[in-house]
Amino acid sequence: MAKKTDSQSKAIAGRAAQPVSGSHALDFGKAWTYAPSPEATDHIKLDKRYELFIGGAWKKPRAGKYFSTISPSTEEKLADVAEADAHDVDLAVTAARTAFDKYWSKMPGRERAKYIYRIARAIQEKARELAIVESMNGGKPIKESRDVDVPLAAAHFFYHAGWADKLDYAFQGRRARPLGVAGQIIPWNFPLLMAAWKIAPALACGNTVVLKPAETTPLTALLLAKLIEECELPPGVVNIITGAGPTGAALVNHPDVNKVAFTGSTDVGKRIQRAVAGTNKRLTLELGGKAANIIFADAPLDQAVEGIVSGIYFNQGHVCCAGSRLLVEESVHDVIVRKLTDRIATLRVGDPLDKNTDVGAINSKMQLTKIQELVKAGEDEGSTRVSAACALPAKGFWFPPTFFTDVAQSSRIAREEIFGPVLSILTFRTPDEAIEKANNTMYGLSAGVWTDKGAKIFWMGQRLKAGVIWGNTYNKFDPTSPFGGFKESGFGREGGRQGLAAYVELEG
Ligand code: NAP
Numbered sequence: 191m192a193k194k195t196d197s198q199s200k201a202i203a204g205r206a207a208q209p210v211s212g213s214h215a216l217d218f219g220k221a222w223t224y225a226p227s228p229e230a231t232d233h234i235k236l237d238k239r240y241e242l243f244i245g246g247a248w249k250k251p252r253a254g255k256y257f258s259t260i261s262p263s264t265e266e267k268l269a270d271v272a273e274a275d276a277h278d279v280d281l282a283v284t285a286a287r288t289a290f291d292k293y294w295s296k297m298p299g300r301e302r303a304k305y306i307y308r309i310a311r312a313i314q315e316k317a318r319e320l321a322i323v324e325s326m327n328g329g330k331p332i333k334e335s336r337d338v339d340v341p342l343a344a345a346h347f348f349y350h351a352g353w354a355d356k357l358d359y360a361f362q363g364r365r366a367r368p369l370g371v372a373g374q375i376i377p378w379n380f381p382l383l384m385a386a387w388k389i390a391p392a393l394a395c396g397n398t399v400v401l402k403p404a405e406t407t408p409l410t411a412l413l414l415a416k417l418i419e420e421c422e423l424p425p426g427v428v429n430i431i432t433g434a435g436p437t438g439a440a441l442v443n444h445p446d447v448n449k450v451a452f453t454g455s456t457d458v459g460k461r462i463q464r465a466v467a468g469t470n471k472r473l474t475l476e477l478g479g480k481a482a483n484i485i486f487a488d489a490p491l492d493q494a495v496e497g498i499v500s501g502i503y504f505n506q507g508h509v510c511c512a513g514s515r516l517l518v519e520e521s522v523h524d525v526i527v528r529k530l531t532d533r534i535a536t537l538r539v540g541d542p543l544d545k546n547t548d549v550g551a552i553n554s555k556m557q558l559t560k561i562q563e564l565v566k567a568g569e570d571e572g573s574t575r576v577s578a579a580c581a582l583p584a585k586g587f588w589f590p591p592t593f594f595t596d597v598a599q600s601s602r603i604a605r606e607e608i609f610g611p612v613l614s615i616l617t618f619r620t621p622d623e624a625i626e627k628a629n630n631t632m633y634g635l636s637a638g639v640w641t642d643k644g645a646k647i648f649w650m651g652q653r654l655k656a657g658v659i660w661g662n663t664y665n666k667f668d669p670t671s672p673f674g675g676f677k678e679s680g681f682g683r684e685g686g687r688q689g690l691a692a693y694v695e696l697e698g
Pocket residue numbers: 375376377378379380402403404405406433434435436437438439440442453454455456458459461462475476477478479509510607609635675679680
């Protein structure tokens with residue numbers, strides 16, 4: 191492929207800003223301008239410093255170490271957070287073991303259900319505060335934390351409250367017993383939702399929990415700990431400890447942990463797999479992805495463009511199942527590229543707390559550097575870059591919605607997970623070629639298929655090696671639906687009846 195110069199990598203010059211002449215002329219530039227509509231934050235009362243939630247109480251870390259957590263959109267410090275070391279991890283696991291032996295494993299399912307239901311209700315009651323803090327600490331647009339993350343987190347607790355007294359029906363003819371203490375480690379892209387995905391099924395099945403949120407986004411997990419405290423769960427049933435990689439490693443390696451549940455990078459997932467090899471710890475891994483979003487020529491193209499946008503620009507592309515490879519049937523490639531160019535020019539990038547914002551801040555400086563490096567690799571490898579020409583705030587970490595055309599299957603931007611708002615566009619001519627290209631990846635978490643023909647969706651679904659396949663939609667989640675990967679995207683499922691299996695031993 192011929193190398194492109196910088197000048198060929200084009201930025202969109204606000205096509206929408208060209209006025210139409212005549213008496214009904216609309217200045218589209220103005221039509222797309224919204225007055226700022228930021229969420230109020232004066233009612234948010236964050237503590238200056240957060241301790242570790244262990245055994246139902248807030249404990250100082252033994253080593254007295256704390257780290258700052260910031261807002262990625264302003265780089266302002268939000269709070270100091272305790273850093274748990276191996277000793278603190280041991281206290282948390284011991285508290286979870288005691289709670290398991292003394293209360294939780296002995297409690298009838300219908301009683302556990304009441305506590306889990308209470309947590310769901312508490313999340314609903316505090317929904318606004320949780321959504322705002324999620325956007326402050328993680329950088330995602332408030333309309334996503336408000337309409338997706340927080341309601342889904344509550345839905346996961348409601349759903350699993352329903353299972354707690356029905357486990358004998360989930361596994362026909364077999365008796366489900368809890369495993370014991372679950373050590374759970376989550377990433378920064380859906381901090382509260384991932385905590386809910388992990389904690390709710392563990393509790394429903396009668397296990398106790400030690401959860402570690404990501405270093406950059408601990409705040410909503412700590413607010414959840416406060417809610418759990420208010421819900422008066424027996425002490426030690428849920429313990430939430432903060433820290434970085436070494437805290438997670440200490441949890442994985444603790445000999446009294448019975449199950450490890452991890453969501454994060456494939457790299458760390460492999461390390462964890464090695465660490466638990468030879469022990470009798472149970473393990474589930476939800477890792478990276480490089481999903482293909484496949485558009486057939488017979489698809490409703492305008493809807494497909496919306497699907498592409500929600501597939502890759504939702505949550506700044508910080509989604510493991512993001513539709514980061516677009517496979518377009520060759521005959522509609524040019525029209526899709528034109529429509530997508532127009533569409534990304536209208537995306538509003540900026541303050542995550544503004545209700546009109548479509549694309550918020552990149553979660554951390556480190557993540558921004560990774561995105562920039564891969565985008566540069568795309569340019570160097572000769573692909574054509576199109577980025578929305580939006581003004582980016584001076585402070586904070588930002589990247590404009592971007593896509594690449596002229597992408598070879600072998601290029602880094604087609605193979606590696608970018609985890610940012612960057613899409614690689616490839617083409618295909620036949621359904622077989624689409625399948626071959628879609629499956630040509632080490633990952634297998636998700637895929638999307640857009641076509642007018644239902645039969646084609648099923649035909650594709652049978653051949654795509656991906657855990658979740660969306661038909662004529664993208665990035666839709668539901669607690670009843672199992673989620674998880676093939677190949678290096680991990681193993682085990684979360685959600686649905688299948689997700690319960692990861693937290694029980696079956697007898698009989
Ligand atoms: P990461 O570095 O793997 O971190 C995930 C979690 O593991 C964090 O809490 C992290 O702590 C902790 N951790 C780091 N090193 C560890 C170790 N040696 N032992 C135990 N725990 C350790 O991933 P990330 O960069 O935070 O998140 C982005 C990645 O997660 C992407 O690759 C994405 O695809 C994947 N992801 C997958 C899913 C899924 O469902 N499949 C969902 C979301 C994200 P620190 O935060 O302190 O590093």
